[in-house]
Amino acid sequence: MALGWFRKKDRDGKSRPEEETADQPAEEATAPGNVSPDTAAEVEAPQADDVLTGKDDEKTQPEAVDPESENSVAERESEPAPDGEKSAGFFKRLKSGLSKTRKVLTTDIDELFTGKVKIDDEMLENLEELLITADIGVQTTLDIIEGIRKKAPRISGSAELKEILKSEIRALFDIETTAADSALVSKPHVTMVIGVNGVGKTTTIGKLAARANGAGEKVLIAAADTFRAAAIEQLTIWAERANADIVRHKENSDPAAVAYDSVEAAMARGVDRVIIDTAGRLHTRVNLMEELKKIKRSVSKKLPGAPQETLLVLDATTGQNALSQARLFNDAIDVTGLALTKLDGTAKGGIVVAICSAMNIPLKYIGVGEQIDDLQEFDPERFVEALF
Ligand code: GDP
Ligand code: MG
Numbered sequence: 001m002a003l004g005w006f007r008k009k010d011r012d013g014k015s016r017p018e019e020e021t022a023d024q025p026a027e028e029a030t031a032p033g034n035v036s037p038d039t040a041a042e043v044e045a046p047q048a049d050d051v052l053t054g055k056d057d058e059k060t061q062p063e064a065v066d067p068e069s070e071n072s073v074a075e076r077e078s079e080p081a082p083d084g085e086k087s088a089g090f091f092k093r094l095k096s097g098l099s100k101t102r103k104v105l106t107t108d109i110d111e112l113f114t115g116k117v118k119i120d121d122e123m124l125e126n127l128e129e130l131l132i133t134a135d136i137g138v139q140t141t142l143d144i145i146e147g148i149r150k151k152a153p154r155i156s157g158s159a160e161l162k163e164i165l166k167s168e169i170r171a172l173f174d175i176e177t178t179a180a181d182s183a184l185v186s187k188p189h190v191t192m193v194i195g196v197n198g199v200g201k202t203t204t205i206g207k208l209a210a211r212a213n214g215a216g217e218k219v220l221i222a223a224a225d226t227f228r229a230a231a232i233e234q235l236t237i238w239a240e241r242a243n244a245d246i247v248r249h250k251e252n253s254d255p256a257a258v259a260y261d262s263v264e265a266a267m268a269r270g271v272d273r274v275i276i277d278t279a280g281r282l283h284t285r286v287n288l289m290e291e292l293k294k295i296k297r298s299v300s301k302k303l304p305g306a307p308q309e310t311l312l313v314l315d316a317t318t319g320q321n322a323l324s325q326a327r328l329f330n331d332a333i334d335v336t337g338l339a340l341t342k343l344d345g346t347a348k349g350g351i352v353v354a355i356c357s358a359m360n361i362p363l364k365y366i367g368v369g370e371q372i373d374d375l376q377e378f379d380p381e382r383f384v385e386a387l388f
Helices: 046-052 086-097 099-112 121-133 138-154 158-172 201-214 229-242 255-269 288-302 320-332 351-358 380-387
Strands: 189-194 219-224 245-247 273-278 309-315 337-341 363-367 375-377
Touching (some): 086 099, 099 158, 121 138, 138 158, 138 351, 158 351, 158 380, 189 201, 189 255, 201 219, 201 375, 219 229, 245 255, 255 273, 255 288, 337 351, 351 363
Parallel strands (some): 189 273, 219 273, 309 337
Antiparallel strands (some): 363 375
């Protein structure tokens, strides 16, 4: 397949062809990159809707995809129960989740070399196609191919090519990261968790709370997704599991008030860490981005400098759409970190590479399952090892 039409020199981040993937064309990616920071907040714009309602709430999206169906379950690998050391089990899960992507990057690359000894243009074009299939994204793929083209004269086999590919991908993860999340500058450390419905916000909050609790921190969770009583209930269950306090108001109460009260309670109780759950649906009346900004404002009114972290949760199974969401949210609200969930259930693991190279926001956590300890701090080395 000739991919020349994908090539676009414009690298300013707007309307890049990355929004489309090889197997997921136009209708899923209605140029959300065209949404300007100004219009992003006014989600009347159909582009914003397309991105944000990928898996949105039942009220406005009756046909919404159940996050548990489709890719996340259908593609899930059956895997042996993790045994022995915990991190070895984590790594296994990660490897198993990335197995389809890995197949593309290993087996197929071996096939590229069949009957050849040197890298030529045709091979590079085929490699380009492979990387795009793995959801690494068009622009990132072109960058990787460029790096390989330079080194081509000294590559003489698939094993060497894979090593070079690994180091090219590894280099893409070298972005400047801000101070470590664990450094509690002012107490409590407040994390606001945002993202569209179904991506795994509530689950990630439960996992984060459990981690912090395990590290000896006193944790309080704020139930600022007040849209449905069920959302508050779900969060309450996670708070119990994670042994964390919870501040909750009634269904449909003001999310900003919940956030404010939770920070106030945390300060009074000497809590170390507050994690705020937020709604991810598009309102019909009030705008999602405006609501999130309001929550943020009320938190900083109570505790100047907070929230210290705004964590955007993205679902890896949505592929390039996750990247569009990252751009849209970041345009509206300063996102300080990303969490990418459901890597255990996808063939689109290359999206990690796409996101890390396209966004100047650190990927902090990856979710590799639905259990409380299925959250890992993102480790580029380990990820690249699991990818090949
Ligand atoms: P929210 O709407 O963003 O709060 O999403 P939820 O936390 O309610 O999660 C939606 C679904 O995704 C639930 O069924 C979770 O169990 C599932 N989920 C969340 N994180 C992961 C993950 O890392 N792996 C898998 N396989 N499922 C996950
Ligand atoms: Mg939720």
